[in-house]
Amino acid sequence: MSRASAITGLVLALIGAAIFATKAFVLGVPLAPSDVKDLWQVSLRVTVRGEGRRGSISILMPRTGDGQTILDEATSSGALDHTSRTTDDGRVGVWTGRFEGLHEIRHRFRVKTVDVTIPLPGRTTARPPEDVERAWARGTVMYPTTAPQIVAALDELSLPGNGDVVGRVRTIFAFVQHEVALVRTAADDAVLALEQREGSREGKERLLVTMLRAAGVPARNARGLVLNEKSAPAERVWTQAWIDGAWVPMSTVDGFFGHRPASLILFGTGEQRVIDATDLRAVAYRYESLREHLQPGEVASVMTPDSGLLRLFSLYRLPLATQAALRHLLLLPIGALVIALFRNVIGLQTFGTFMPILISFALRGMPLAAGLVLVGFVLGVGVLARLALERLRLLLVPRLALLLCLVVLSVTTVAVIGQSTEQNELFKGVLFPMIILTMLVERFTIAIAEEGWKPALTKAGYSVLAIMAVYPLFNSIVIEHLMFSFPELTLVIMGCLVWIGGYMGYRLTDITRFRAILSPQPPEQPS
Amino acid sequence: MIFRQLHDAGVLGINRRNGSYTLKWNKRRFYPLVDDKLQTKRLCREAGLPVPKLLAVAHHHFQLAHLLDQVADRDDFVLKPVHGAMGNGIVVVVGRDGDALVRASGKRMNASEFRYHAAGIISGLYALGGQPDQAMVEERLIVHPLFRDIATNGVPDVRVVVFRGVPVMAMTRLPTADSGGRANLHQGAIGAGIDLVTGRTTYAVRHNRPCSRNPDSNRDVLGVEIPHFETILEIAVRATDRTNLGYVGADLVLDEQRGPVILELNARPGLAIQIANRAGLMPRLDAIERTWQAGRSVEERVALGRDVARSNPPLA
Numbered sequence: 068m069s070r071a072s073a074i075t076g077l078v079l080a081l082i083g084a085a086i087f088a089t090k091a092f093v094l095g096v097p098l099a100p101s102d103v104k105d106l107w108q109v110s111l112r113v114t115v116r117g118e119g120r121r122g123s124i125s126i127l128m129p130r131t132g133d134g135q136t137i138l139d140e141a142t143s144s145g146a147l148d149h150t151s152r153t154t155d156d157g158r159v160g161v162w163t164g165r166f167e168g169l170h171e172i173r174h175r176f177r178v179k180t181v182d183v184t185i186p187l188p189g190r191t192t193a194r195p196p197e198d199v200e201r202a203w204a205r206g207t208v209m210y211p212t213t214a215p216q217i218v219a220a221l222d223e224l225s226l227p228g229n230g231d232v233v234g235r236v237r238t239i240f241a242f243v244q245h246e247v248a249l250v251r252t253a254a255d256d257a258v259l260a261l262e263q264r265e266g267s268r269e270g271k272e273r274l275l276v277t278m279l280r281a282a283g284v285p286a287r288n289a290r291g292l293v294l295n296e297k298s299a300p301a302e303r304v305w306t307q308a309w310i311d312g313a314w315v316p317m318s319t320v321d322g323f324f325g326h327r328p329a330s331l332i333l334f335g336t337g338e339q340r341v342i343d344a345t346d347l348r349a350v351a352y353r354y355e356s357l358r359e360h361l362q363p364g365e366v367a368s369v370m371t372p373d374s375g376l377l378r379l380f381s382l383y384r385l386p387l388a389t390q391a392a393l394r395h396l397l398l399l400p401i402g403a404l405v406i407a408l409f410r411n412v413i414g415l416q417t418f419g420t421f422m423p424i425l426i427s428f429a430l431r432g433m434p435l436a437a438g439l440v441l442v443g444f445v446l447g448v449g450v451l452a453r454l455a456l457e458r459l460r461l462l463l464v465p466r467l468a469l470l471l472c473l474v475v476l477s478v479t480t481v482a483v484i485g486q487s488t489e490q491n492e493l494f495k496g497v498l499f500p501m502i503i504l505t506m507l508v509e510r511f512t513i514a515i516a517e518e519g520w521k522p523a524l525t526k527a528g529y530s531v532l533a534i535m536a537v538y539p540l541f542n543s544i545v546i547e548h549l550m551f552s553f554p555e556l557t558l559v560i561m562g563c564l565v566w567i568g569g570y571m572g573y574r575l576t577d578i579t580r581f582r583a584i585l586s587p588q589p590p591e592q593p594s
Numbered sequence: 595m596i597f598r599q600l601h602d603a604g605v606l607g608i609n610r611r612n613g614s615y616t617l618k619w620n621k622r623r624f625y626p627l628v629d630d631k632l633q634t635k636r637l638c639r640e641a642g643l644p645v646p647k648l649l650a651v652a653h654h655h656f657q658l659a660h661l662l663d664q665v666a667d668r669d670d671f672v673l674k675p676v677h678g679a680m681g682n683g684i685v686v687v688v689g690r691d692g693d694a695l696v697r698a699s700g701k702r703m704n705a706s707e708f709r710y711h712a713a714g715i716i717s718g719l720y721a722l723g724g725q726p727d728q729a730m731v732e733e734r735l736i737v738h739p740l741f742r743d744i745a746t747n748g749v750p751d752v753r754v755v756v757f758r759g760v761p762v763m764a765m766t767r768l769p770t771a772d773s774g775g776r777a778n779l780h781q782g783a784i785g786a787g788i789d790l791v792t793g794r795t796t797y798a799v800r801h802n803r804p805c806s807r808n809p810d811s812n813r814d815v816l817g818v819e820i821p822h823f824e825t826i827l828e829i830a831v832r833a834t835d836r837t838n839l840g841y842v843g844a845d846l847v848l849d850e851q852r853g854p855v856i857l858e859l860n861a862r863p864g865l866a867i868q869i870a871n872r873a874g875l876m877p878r879l880d881a882i883e884r885t886w887q888a889g890r891s892v893e894e895r896v897a898l899g900r901d902v903a904r905s906n907p908p909l910a
Contacts, residue, residue: 411609460710462655463717513719517682518781571614573607578596581605583802583869584909585596 072569080562117166157335414574449508604874619840683720748775787871793823
């Protein structure tokens with residue numbers, strides 16, 4: 068290694084290491100993710116367009132309560148007036164003012180959730196208190212308890228007697244769950260859902276509330292979000308029934324009864340919608356969420372650290388979608404380092420310099436074996452097709468385009484098979500990097516033609532090895548946390564890369580390659 | 595440790611070849627001179643060096659229809675990608691059988707197959723970086739009688755590594771049946787090291803293992819004196835002088851009629867020549883660098899290369 072590259076690498080690595088050490092040991096940024104379950108960061112962005120008149124927009128906001136703790140809540144809305152009121156149904160934030168052109172309202176909070184289980188009583192005769200009955204057991208426009216269809220349906224169910232409230236609720240629940248199909252585009256209305264025996268999520272949950280009320284059980288709909296790591300949070304509606312002094316959560320769609328999964332956060336109950344606007348022209352909104360890997364206290368220290376400089380550069384202050392993207396992006400340098408080691412220190416050749424990284428990246432979150440089988444399947448189909456296409460003598464670019472189509476089709480097939488066998492891991496393969504696979508097919512076939520099956524398969528084997536080496540790094544929460552909390556580690560990686568680039572010594576594979584030179588006596592080849 | 599032994603044997607590894615030789619001495623902007631065989635051919639012709647005669651070139655797909663017409667008067671010729679590497683994409687035609695062409699392997703090829711292959715060449719299938727390429731047809735060289743029994747099924751060549759205008763090491767690559775007629779060591783051709791001083795083959799390997807005979811003809815490949823060897827070294831040096839590249843592999847073929855002919859130049863010459871010679875490149879390269887002076891004549895430089903080789907002989 069030349070002095071210059073040794074020093075350059077050292078300087079880069081030292082700068083990175085110095086920033087890292089300062090942050091970790093002086094400023095106290097946590098080195099490893101803590102073991103937290105179900106702590107989420109959620110943000111809502113509402114974009115509103117008005118035409119110069121006064122208007123208002125109200126947003127249902129979650130409260131700390133059974134099964135959820137709200138932390139670090141913050142809103143921003145520019146020049147609008149903001150008030151909030153809390154009722155039994157929930158907390159509503161209201162923004163009023165003159166809406167001219169585009170306005171943006173942001174609401175963000177952290178939430179820690181746990182599973183809530185409500186123990187169900189045996190026989191109960193306790194009548195609900197009068198105020199509960201008045202508020203939650205009456206018919207309304209949304210819950211038409213006296214509609215003839217509802218009454219007739221209840222008659223047919225032959226409910227257990229009044230003494231067995233749980234039994235009555237279960238019977239109605241089972242009816243709505245099994246007799247009314249879930250069809251996304253079907254009716255939101257309770258009576259229509261009953262008549263057509265199919266309803267939307269909203270329709271089924273409304274029907275459940277209506278029938279419960281008609282049977283004398285106080286009930287209401289609950290609204291909130293379902294959180295999951297793979298996609299943006301979605302609004303959810305479920306049902307609460309008043310049984311022996313407690314609101315018991317249940318959903319005929321998501322299939323829970325007596326407990327609320329930790330993935331749900333509750334915004335409010337009743338007929339209030341999540342977002343409501345008056346005198347506004349257009350409203351658009353979007354929720355984003357990110358699972359946290361730090362304790363709430365640690366999050367505070369990286370969100371608003373004591374050091375002003377650190378605050379300026381903390382990635383934790385970025386919008387959630389950007390954070391999610393950067394968490395992935397910052398892993399790539401590690402993959403690149405592994406590939407550099409593979410090729411220049413070990414000396415194993417792979418198909419395409421960075422192809423193994425991209426494949427590992429695409430396989431993130433998928434079991435490695437299933438991912439490799441998927442790649443193998445697509446590659447196999449591609450290579451067979453490529454060999455068949457050989458006879459047609461097509462020109463290069465149309466031929467590659469054809470292969471791309473085939474790769475897309477085979478991935479689609481895998482997705483369909485995955486869906487029908489409920490192998491959701493396979494389904495994720497849809498996001499696979501098609502272009503890379505297409506080039507892989509082409510390179511692989513050319514390697515077969517030019518060098519023969521054995522060298523081509525050897526090279527494919529080394530590629531798989533590289534994929535397997537990079538994969539655990541890309542799937543490690545610890546490494547993800549380190550690279551995201553300490554992006555300066557990229558400088559350390561760059562330093563290592565300068566060193567590898569300046570390494571003029573032998574590769575490991577040079578040993579086998581040049582062994583013939585070292586063997587003392589040239590043995591005669593049998594002829 | 596084995597790294598130590600390799601180092602003591604003066605073996606040049608691939609990292610050092612790239613870092614200290616090709617990246618250092620071969621400026622990227624001069625690469626096209628050797629990667630583009632038409633440019634290499636022009637360069638050599640201008641210097642009065644012998645090259646295979648160019649018969650036809652197709653730059654675009656539409657020119658393919660007439661490619662065969664341009665060689666209608668010949669029975670044998672070679673189709674090559676202009677930017678090819680390692681002998682990929684080359685079709686050697688040795689004769690005609692009615693309308694069909696007879697390939698070196700004996701297989702027949704009709705005109706449309708020939709055009710399809712040339713179209714693949716133009717699309718960049720065999721080009722170094724996969725970029726669009728051109729197809730060229732040139733005269734077929736006839737193997738010198740000396741090589742006829744030690745090289746089988748193909749045309750052998752002589753590779754000379756030239757460092758800063760001084761020949762460093764040489765070998766001859768002898769095709770065999772299982773190399774498919776290609777002078778490619780990793781496909782099973784024999785690599786035989788040549789003593790720069792005597793011009794005789796000293797040692798040979800096949801599939802990375804020592805060998806002394808051609809497995810097809812059972813003829814001894816060691817101790818063979820390469821004809822016109824001094825001329826070969828001089829032509830290699832003169833050709834590389836024109837390229838502004840400091841570390842080059844020159845490939846020459848010994849034609850029956852014309853003697854040594856330059857086939858191509860390579861800016862990233864492989865390292866297997868060390869195995870074929872049972873000698874490391876490093877001590878020779880170091881010696882040349884230590885004693886290098888500007889303004890030496892071609893003859894002086896060939897003599898220097900021989901001196902360096904004499905004082906850094908193959909391993910016992």
